[in-house]
Amino acid sequence: MTNLARRAAIASVCSALLLGALKAWAAVQTGSVAMLASLADSALDLFASLVTLGGVHWAAQPADENHRFGHGKAEALAALFQVVVIAVSALAILVRAIQRFQSGDVAAAPESGIAVSLVAIAVTLALTRYQAHVIRQTGSVAIGADRIHYTSDLLLNAAVIAALVIDAWGVRGADPVFGIAIAFWLLFGAWRASEAAIDQLMDKEWPEAKRAAFVEVAARNPALKSLHDLRTRSSGNRDFVQFHIAMRPSMTILEAHDVVEALEKQLCEAFPGTEILIHVDPEGHVDEPDNPMTEANLLKDN
Template sequence: MNAPAGLDRQARLLRRATLASVVTASVLIAAKLVAWLLTGSVSLLASLVDSLMDVAASIINLMAVRYALEPPDAQHRFGHGKSEALAGLAQATFIAGSAVFLVFHAVDRLLHPVPLADLEVGIVVMVFAIVATAVLVAIQRHAIRHTGSTAIRADSLHYLTDLLTNVGIIAALVLAGLGWQGIDPVIAIVIAVYIFWSAWGIGREAFHVLMDRELPEAVRERVTALALGHPEVRGVHDLRTRQSGLVKIIQLHLELDAWLPLREAHAMAKQVEREILAAYPEADVTIHQDPREVDGSRSRS
């Protein structure tokens, strides 16, 4: 069975965003490595290590998204979407590790100061990094807006913090050029704290996805409203939702008049399913029909 056109477009956006992330991180690593070797700035080293973590995380993302887009099979009937959340956890681990490394290196530089050189080169490289990162974040935001991808959202969050830290590094290099050499490791420590905080956010989001957290309340309310909008539906209960990659898993029970023939009850459930799919084309919808008695009571099922 062919995937819906909407899912094909989402898949293309995800592949494009992950590839752009890998390419951007790789280019920035080369530029920052040259700048660090020329300047000796620990802030630039912080940014270089961050980019190394970026490219590792982006490669993990690339593989995870490709796997997540694989169709369901006999062993994975709900698809492979949770591989995105696993990639998010891997990113959080990489990022947190880089933050710890940077703190140790910055503290060592505070205790054993080293004069910086070729600061102009470092500033030019960081301006280039800001421009390249901004372009990548724009590509990622476009993909997130149309897919809601957990892995891309995690990657984009990290690159957004990169934009802020790159500005901080430029400030450190400028101040160092004005004679404030000691500010360089201090800003590196601030960057490390930022990196660790972003790792915490990424890991928490991935954990919630793996633990099948419910979809946002606005989605649940709309699903309920769509079901109750059918004139023959007497009630909705046991609504359960979760996200798996691009797919929203939606399960609910419809309360219908007990005297309805099975054929009619089934037709009503299919109508509700079509209306939910019209609102959420990427959803996997399962509806159970429960009979409601004349006195308003319903069966326990």
């Protein structure tokens, strides 16, 4: 999975290099502020993709003495860095578009900008489809953030084409107006990209459906009497779960150990890439849990 995420990050870097070179040429040819905004976005894509590549590499490093839970949150940090870069670029584009709107200049050589934007759409579409495949396989939040702003590039390049066409028809102000719209779209994309990263850094619980599915798998073990204090979180492409279970007080330590081992194997097969910590309580001696996210007695109901 780590190699797959790394290949996706390398593909992003290569795409950003190609598109940045093409858009730099088109921006010089056309003088379009919308194309300039698209060029700035591609330059930031390259910068952000390099950060993503570094974040994915760092997150893949095994746990060490100072990071017992691994380095998975490096992906979330890389994603947040991308958010900051995207937001700053959007504000710069917004200022440039307003200046262009006030000056009333018209873009030149629109055919060059249109051709480059069409190539950019084709390359970006291929990249985002590959990224979607990688995200399904790895759950990488850094690649997810990368995909969000590359997906926004599809709309951005379509907007550049529309701006250049309308400008060529002699409609004054179309190019900077589209530039302003692109800037706000980038800000919206930055906000969306920040959500998943913040959720990981804040150790947000799994979605309720995933928690319920986890409990359902655990309920298949007949030795368990109840499950409570279920706590879940994600870090990079790994999940972490801890919970308490109640079993017969008459069981020996060896018997309880065998049950826990079997349960861990069962859960890890259903939820690969998950680190599980289980605490055993004797049935009838379980204190009422303080955790509001308790799953107490769910197993009894199944």
